[in-house]
Amino acid sequence: MKAMLISNAKVYAEEETLEGGFIVIRDGKIESVSGSRPVDLPDGTAEIDGSSLNALPGFIDGHIHGADGADVMDATPETLGRMADFLPAEGTTAFLATTITQSKENIERALRNVADYPGRPGQAEVAGIHLEGPFVEKSKAGAQPAEFIIEPDADLFRKWQEISGGNIRAVTLAPEHDPNGEFIDMLRKSGVVPSAGHTGTDFAGMKQAVAQGVSQVTHLCNAMSGIHHRDIGVIGAAFLLRGLKAELISDGIHVSDEMLQLIVDNVGTERLLLITDSMRAKGLPPGGYELGGQPVQVTEDRAVLNDGTLAGSILKMNEAARRMLSLDGVTMRDIADMASANPARQLGLFNRKGSIRAGKDADLVLVDDGLNVRWTICRGEVAYERHEE
Numbered sequence: 001m002k003a004m005l006i007s008n009a010k011v012y013a014e015e016e017t018l019e020g021g022f023i024v025i026r027d028g029k030i031e032s033v034s035g036s037r038p039v040d041l042p043d044g045t046a047e048i049d050g051s052s053l054n055a056l057p058g059f060i061d062g063h064i065h066g067a068d069g070a071d072v073m074d075a076t077p078e079t080l081g082r083m084a085d086f087l088p089a090e091g092t093t094a095f096l097a098t099t100i101t102q103s104k105e106n107i108e109r110a111l112r113n114v115a116d117y118p119g120r121p122g123q124a125e126v127a128g129i130h131l132e133g134p135f136v137e138k139s140k141a142g143a144q145p146a147e148f149i150i151e152p153d154a155d156l157f158r159k160w161q162e163i164s165g166g167n168i169r170a171v172t173l174a175p176e177h178d179p180n181g182e183f184i185d186m187l188r189k190s191g192v193v194p195s196a197g198h199t200g201t202d203f204a205g206m207k208q209a210v211a212q213g214v215s216q217v218t219h220l221c222n223a224m225s226g227i228h229h230r231d232i233g234v235i236g237a238a239f240l241l242r243g244l245k246a247e248l249i250s251d252g253i254h255v256s257d258e259m260l261q262l263i264v265d266n267v268g269t270e271r272l273l274l275i276t277d278s279m280r281a282k283g284l285p286p287g288g289y290e291l292g293g294q295p296v297q298v299t300e301d302r303a304v305l306n307d308g309t310l311a312g313s314i315l316k317m318n319e320a321a322r323r324m325l326s327l328d329g330v331t332m333r334d335i336a337d338m339a340s341a342n343p344a345r346q347l348g349l350f351n352r353k354g355s356i357r358a359g360k361d362a363d364l365v366l367v368d369d370g371l372n373v374r375w376t377i378c379r380g381e382v383a384y385e386r387h388e389e
Contacts, residue, residue: 003031003042004380009050009366012057012336014355023055025362028380032358050366053374054332057340057355058093058363059317062170062273062347063130063219063247065098065291066280066312072097073292075109077117084123086283088376088383090316091339093363094127094353096169098277100292101133101144104156108163115165122381125363127349128169131160132218135183136198137174142223143311144198145292152183161190168192169347172218174199181212188213193346195247198223199234206237210244216346219277220246220263221255222310239266245346247275248338250323251315253302261327269334273343274320279303279312322371335371 004025011021013033024031024038032038065072068086070079080097087095099110114129133144135152152173161168170193178184187194196209197218202225206214217224217238225233232239238246246267250260254277263272276282281289281298289296289303296303296311303311321335336355344354352361366375376384 003045004362004377005038005041005045005047006050006055006364006366007037007047009053009055011050011055011356012333014341014357017333021055023356023364025377025380028362030356030358030360030362033356048366048375053366053368055356056091056332056336056365056367057344057353058365058376058378059091059274059321059339060127060343060347060349060354061087061092061095061276061317062343063098063132063275063277064095065100065278067278067282069280069284071280071291072099072114073102073106073110075106075113077113080113080117080126081120081123084119084126087124087317088378089373091318091321091365091367091373091376092124093365093376093378093383094125094349096128096130096347097126098130098132101136101141101146101148102292103148107131107134108160111160111164111168114167115163122378122383124378124383127353128167128347129164130170130172131168132172133198135171135173135177137176137200140174140198140200140223142198143291143294143296143305143309145294152178154183154186157183157186161192170195170216172197174201175209175212175214176201176205178212181209184209184213188215191348196224196234200225201234203232203234203237206234207241210237210241215243215245216273217244217246219254219275220248220267221259222249242271245271245273245342247273247277249275249277249313249315250320251301251313252323254310254313257323257327260324264324264327264330269330269338270342272338273346274317274324274339276315276317276320277312278315282314282316318365318367318371318373325371332369
């Protein structure tokens with residue numbers, strides 16, 4: 001693997017921001033980050049001119065079902081490869097392949113497929129699995145097929161984790177179906193993130209769940225109890241309970257721009273995790289598609305079931321980041337946190353991903369000030385390049 005130099009970019013490094021910085025990449029890792037041009041570069045070093053561009057850590061999408069016609073539940077190597085090839089165009093360098101509530105057999109096929117997937121150079125890394133359901137609340141099912149919802153089952157989860165090759169990193173569940181917290185505690189102790197979602201629990205229930213080990217909220221504001229002046233519900237819990245991180249679909253559809261501003265003002269960018277929750281229609285024309293065996297109608301900006309229920313999104317990570325950057329008080333450094341550092345920390349990946357620091361994976365995205373992606377580098381390989389028109 002040839003050495004690579006990114007030169008003259010505004011580098012949002014882990015500890016500082018360098019105006020006109022230089023990043024040396026070798027053998028898939030960041031070798032050095034500095035404010036001056038390195039000397040003694042090896043012969044044949046490829047150079048990317050980062051002038052007028054921002055170098056950010058590659059985006060990590062912790063909740064994505066599909067893209068470019070592929071869905072995790074298709075359970076084929078081609079499916080994961082198609083997603084992994086497509087996602088660098090939006091700045092994503094790693095993602096959690098996210099399942100949906102389905103039959104045990106279908107879920108197991110998807111888990112086994114991730115366990116067996118080898119990955120390829122120059123594509124986004126499948127960094128694990130987000131098990132969304134089937135341990136959720138039927139009244140808050142949203143686009144999760146209600147007929148496959150089941151109660152939390154520790155033995156079943158252990159079986160699934162073995163099938164997955166230990167790749168399950170997060171589980172969305174309704175904490176009201178685990179009142180004693182035994183399932184939540186088992187997840188936490190095994191290093192898996194318990195995330196409250198598709199839940200009707202109230203604030204007291206969330207406070208108890210956090211004490212038991214819940215550390216995350218799945219797609220904040222969607223498929224959960226809202227804020228009421230007598231009970232602030234799950235959304236209020238995300239505002240008040242500092243032990244909670246919160247996924248956020250910032251497309252202006254799942255959450256309005258005004259609510260996004262309220263969330264930033266009250267939760268803070270240090271606890272937000274930008275996700276897409278996208279389905280297979282992302283990157284494809286409007287029309288009829290499928291999610292979890294259910295028909296989905298896709299327009300220019302959204303995906304819905306026949307009854308109008310939102311069915312994931314067609315959002316891209318750089319678009320999610322752009323909308324957040326337009327809010328009052330949000331900076332490019334905040335984008336690096338919400339789209340990269342925060343999810344890496346939450347998912348146990350920060351030792352090798354989520355920031356620009358020597359020794360970490362060379363997962364980088366170069367964007368202009370409008371968050372248009374110009375280059376994406378996945379573990380030292382150029383995975384996407386947008387040429388000037």
